[in-house]
Amino acid sequence: MKRKLVGIGASPGIAVGTVQLLRWEVPDVPHRIIADEQIPAEQQRFLDAIEKAKERLRQIKVRVEKSAGPQEAAIFEVQLSILEDPDLVRGVQELINQNIAAERAFDIQMIESRQRFARAASPMVRERVSDLTDVHIRGLSLLMDLHDHAPEDVRKVPNTILVTHDLTPSLTVQLDRKSIVAIATDAGTRTSHVAILARSLNLPAIVGLRTATDELKGGEHAILDGSTGVLAIEPSHSDVESYRERARQEAVAEEELRRLASLEAITSDGVHVTLRANVDLPEEADLAASSGAEGVGLMRTEFLVLGRATMPDEEEQYRAYRRVVEAFGGKPVVIRTFDIGGDKLPVGGFPTEPNPFLGWRAIRMCLDQPDLFRTQLRALLRAAAHGDVRIMLPLVVTLDEVRQARALLDGAARQLEQRGIPARRDVPLGVMIETPAAAVAADTFTRDHDVQFFSIGTNDLVQYTLAVDRGNANLTSRFTPLHPAVLRLIQRTVQVGDSAGLEVAVCGEMASQPLMAFALIGLGVRQLSVSPRSVSLVKRIVRGISVAMAEEAATAALNAPTAERARRELHMRLQTALPELGLLEEGLTV
Ligand code: PEP
Ligand code: MG
Numbered sequence: 001m002k003r004k005l006v007g008i009g010a011s012p013g014i015a016v017g018t019v020q021l022l023r024w025e026v027p028d029v030p031h032r033i034i035a036d037e038q039i040p041a042e043q044q045r046f047l048d049a050i051e052k053a054k055e056r057l058r059q060i061k062v063r064v065e066k067s068a069g070p071q072e073a074a075i076f077e078v079q080l081s082i083l084e085d086p087d088l089v090r091g092v093q094e095l096i097n098q099n100i101a102a103e104r105a106f107d108i109q110m111i112e113s114r115q116r117f118a119r120a121a122s123p124m125v126r127e128r129v130s131d132l133t134d135v136h137i138r139g140l141s142l143l144m145d146l147h148d149h150a151p152e153d154v155r156k157v158p159n160t161i162l163v164t165h166d167l168t169p170s171l172t173v174q175l176d177r178k179s180i181v182a183i184a185t186d187a188g189t190r191t192s193h194v195a196i197l198a199r200s201l202n203l204p205a206i207v208g209l210r211t212a213t214d215e216l217k218g219g220e221h222a223i224l225d226g227s228t229g230v231l232a233i234e235p236s237h238s239d240v241e242s243y244r245e246r247a248r249q250e251a252v253a254e255e256e257l258r259r260l261a262s263l264e265a266i267t268s269d270g271v272h273v274t275l276r277a278n279v280d281l282p283e284e285a286d287l288a289a290s291s292g293a294e295g296v297g298l299m300r301t302e303f304l305v306l307g308r309a310t311m312p313d314e315e316e317q318y319r320a321y322r323r324v325v326e327a328f329g330g331k332p333v334v335i336r337t338f339d340i341g342g343d344k345l346p347v348g349g350f351p352t353e354p355n356p357f358l359g360w361r362a363i364r365m366c367l368d369q370p371d372l373f374r375t376q377l378r379a380l381l382r383a384a385a386h387g388d389v390r391i392m393l394p395l396v397v398t399l400d401e402v403r404q405a406r407a408l409l410d411g412a413a414r415q416l417e418q419r420g421i422p423a424r425r426d427v428p429l430g431v432m433i434e435t436p437a438a439a440v441a442a443d444t445f446t447r448d449h450d451v452q453f454f455s456i457g458t459n460d461l462v463q464y465t466l467a468v469d470r471g472n473a474n475l476t477s478r479f480t481p482l483h484p485a486v487l488r489l490i491q492r493t494v495q496v497g498d499s500a501g502l503e504v505a506v507c508g509e510m511a512s513q514p515l516m517a518f519a520l521i522g523l524g525v526r527q528l529s530v531s532p533r534s535v536s537l538v539k540r541i542v543r544g545i546s547v548a549m550a551e552e553a554a555t556a557a558l559n560a561p562t563a564e565r566a567r568r569e570l571h572m573r574l575q576t577a578l579p580e581l582g583l584l585e586e587g588l589t590v
Contacts, residue, residue, distance in 0.1 A: 002234035005209050005216075007184065008476060009229035010195035012533065013204030014247040015182035016240060017159035019233075021148040021218040025165060026136055029144070032101035039096060046092055046102040049142040054083050056138065056150075063176075074310065075131065082128075082135045088113065103143035110136040148218055151175055161224050161231075163212050167194045177201070182224040184231055186210050189479065191459040191509050192471035196280060197303070198226075199531055206231055208473030257536035261292030265539045269546040273521060275539055276332070276529040278507060282320040285327035288532040292539060295331035297455065297529020298392070298507040299324055301376070302340045311372060314379045321383035332388045334430065334455065334505075334529070337376055337405075339394040341365050357463065357470075362395035367404050377412035384424035392455055396431040397438055402450050405429070428452035432507075434460035439489035446500035454497045455529070458508025462486055480563035481510045482519065487558050487566065494524040505529055514541050515567065518574050521547065522554025544578040 034042055061076035082088065088109060095105035114132045141149030160180045166187040180203065188194045188207030198205035204226030212231065223232040223243045227250070232239060265275045276297030277288035282304075288296065304312050304320055312320070325333050341361025353359040366373040380391055393405055406429060416423040429450075433439050434457035445451040458481055463470040465485050468478045480486075490506070497504035505527035510516040512534035518541055520528065530538050553573040557566035 003215075003232075005184075005212055005231040005233065007206040007209035007212070007229045007231065008188075008190055008195075008473070009225070009227045010188065010190055010207040011183075011198035011203060011205035012227040012250070013182070013202070014226070014243055014250070015159075015161060015204045015224045016235075016243070017161045017181045017222065017224075018157055019163050019216050019218055019220040019222050020157055020160045021213060021216060022151060022162060022164040023146070023148050023213060024137060024151065026107075026133065027140055027144065027146060027149065029104050029107040029140060031104055033099050034096075034101050036099065039099070042096050042102045043093060045143070046096060046106065049102070049106075049139060050083055050089070052142050053135070053138050054080055057083070078128070078131050079135050079138075082132060083139075103140055106139050106143060107136070110139070161222050163209075163216055163218075165213050167197070172197070177203075182206075182226065184209055184212055184224060186213050187471065187473055189471055189473055189476050191463075191479070196300070199280075199533070201281075208476060210473055254533075254536075257540065260536045260539050260543075261290065263292075263539065263543070265294075265542045267521070267542055267545055267547050267550075269548055271526070271547045273542045274505075274527040275535055275542070276334070276505070276507075276527065277532045277535055278529050279324055279532070282323045284532065285324040289327045289329075291532040291535040293532065293535045295328055295388070296324060296333040296335075297505050297527065299333065299335045300339065301336060302338050305338065305340060311375075314375045314382075317376060317379035318382045321379060321389070322386050325383050325387035325389060328387065330387055332390060334390045334392050334453075334507075335380055335383075336392040336394055336432070337363070337366055337373070337380075363393050363401050363405065364395070367401060367408075370408060373405075373408055374412050374415070377409050378416055378423070381409075381413055381416055381423040381425070381427060382421060384427045385422045389424070390428040390430060390453065392430045392432055392453075394432045394457070395434055395460065396445075397435050398441075399444050399450060402429070402431060402445060406450060430455060432457045432460075433489075433493050434458075434508075435464045436461075436485075436489060439493050442493050442496040443500075446496060446502060451502070453503040453505070454493055455505040455507045456490060456493055456525075458486070458490075458506060458510035461489060461508065462510075465489060481508075481516055482557060482560075482563040482566040482570070484558065484560065484562075484566070487519070487523065487554075490520070490525070491523050491558065498524065503527060512538065514538070515570050515574060517541050518545060518550055519554050519557055519566075519570050521545070522550035522552070522557070541574075541578070545574070546577075549573060549577060 057076045057080050061073045065073040091109045092105045095108060096102055110132060114129055117129045117132060137149055158179050161182045161184060162180050163184045166185055167183060182204040183198050184206045185194055186209050192207060195205060195207050204224055206224060206226060206229050220233050223235050223240065265273045274294050276295045277291055277293035278298045279285055279288050279296050280300045280303045304317065321335055339362040341359060342357045380389060383389055393402065396402060413423065413425045430453035431445055431451050432455050433442060459470055462479055462481050466483055468475050470479060494504050504525060506520050506525050507529035511520060511528040512530040514537065517528060517538045528538060553570050556569035560566040560569055
């Protein structure tokens with residue numbers, strides 16, 4: 001092979017295809033001055049580009065209307081109206097008349113509009129900034145002939161390995177997923193949401209490549225290995241053959257693991273560990289149900305919203321939740337209320353914030369928008385009439401938030417009762433422990449029986465405890481769930497939960513990785529919620545260890561001064577118990 005780019009394996013699987021670059025970012029525009037006699041032609045070039053951009057938007061709108069419905073397509077109507085704005089057109093024309101080239105004139109005008117909108121007092125106006133950005137990129141790609149800036153061109157090449165800086169929701173909705181066999185991004189980490197989404201879509205993916213969009217030209221033949229994080233460029237015939245062989249071996253190993261699906265997750269000393277699945281999209285429910293999972297430990301409902309222009313209404317949400325509940329035929333299904341914000345924004349977004357992960361996110365946003373929240377709560381209570389639904393609140397830091405949510409939940413139940421709509425009232429309410437505040441003060445949630453269960457979200461718990469951005473590829477080696485502070489917070493949460501008689505689950509990515517699952521069982525966790533593909537693997541770990549051994553390993557890890565020492569303590573013991581488990585390698589990194 002000519003070259004090998006190494007990033008973070010984010011979604012397993014091997015794909016062979018052609019690299020297609022997509023630069024969905026505003027390009028640098030040189031300040032080009034034109035002669036007086038060029039002005040009329042330049043004016044025409046600008047008007048032609050605007051026409052072409054509008055034509056493209058109309059085509060995308062029709063396609064999205066068919067694939068996702070009219071509400072989703074509405075976003076492109078907004079973008080069309082931006083291009084039709086006479087002030088914008090006049091502003092650009094005036095600049096061209098002052099001898100500025102069309103692309104630069106358009107660039108100046110769009111930068112100014114974006115700044116004006118971003119400063120607006122009304123959130124409704126600020127929400128439009130991302131539409132302006134999309135229009136800015138689209139217009140410049142046409143005026144500067146930048147083919148790699150056009151999402152709609154991706155569909156023209158079959159077996160596309162899509163290489164892009166980051167996969168934003170506004171980009172995702174425009175892509176024709178049928179031609180894409182794998183995704184590679186410069187940004188992101190295993191726990192960032194592009195990685196989670198790729199796993200849900202079952203697309204092999206590598207994130208955190210940092211410079212792939214600079215190093216590649218597009219059109220290269222490549223192999224993407226989503227387990228090892230290797231993107232092999234221009235592979236030789238024998239490289240392709242050996243990857244095909246690896247893919248065959250992986251398929252055999254997966255088949256073997258699948259056979260475990262019907263077996264119980266019980267340790268060699270007879271302790272049952274409940275293994276549930278994380279479900280991000282309702283379409284995943286059947287796969288998750290056949291994985292051997294004993295229910296759903298986390299359904300991320302915000303994936304119903306990502307990539308969309310509008311919030312789904314009560315009926316649509318009810319149908320989505322009911323679909324998951326019915327796929328699990330009576331087994332518990334823990335559904336988390338919207339965790340929107342951070343890096344999970346709908347198209348059009350909410351106002352950009354300087355610190356989105358410390359900002360208006362998750363339960364904070366829901367409590368501040370009670371109508372939006374009530375709609376979701378009603379849909380959840382209605383879905384609960386069809387099975388064992390439990391409601392979970394994300395990013396809780398104080399009991400006040402739980403009480404406010406409880407009041408809204410009671411209100412939603414009353415509304416349904418008044419309307420005579422079938423629903424269940426007594427749905428258990430749990431909180432996610434994903435901040436140091438929630439873990440340290442976990443006892444405050446248990447006093448008045450406000451909370452019925454805990455679920456530890458280690459992706460955020462690690463991020464907030466260690467002050468390490470979970471999505472920053474430069475910080476991957478510092479994102480260490482085995483850091484003593486994280487292990488102590490998990491241990492504390494388990495102790496508080498146990499003494500109050502509450503179930504304590506772990507639903508972050510940590511639970512899906514063999515070495516970490518071993519540590520968690522040793523810390524006393526008896527419920528793990530993992531990606532559907534990891535259920536069998538974690539079951540294999542559970543069946544191969546004893547609680548006594550896991551406890552000894554966890555104690556050693558807790559006493560270790562660093563994450564690396566903790567890893568070694570755990571590794572040594574797990575390898576003794578399960579020497580043959582080659583698949584462990586994936587989970588050996590801290
Ligand atoms: C977590 O933070 O660990 C978690 C499960 O939630 P999310 O990854 O969706 O933030
Ligand atoms: Mg979280």
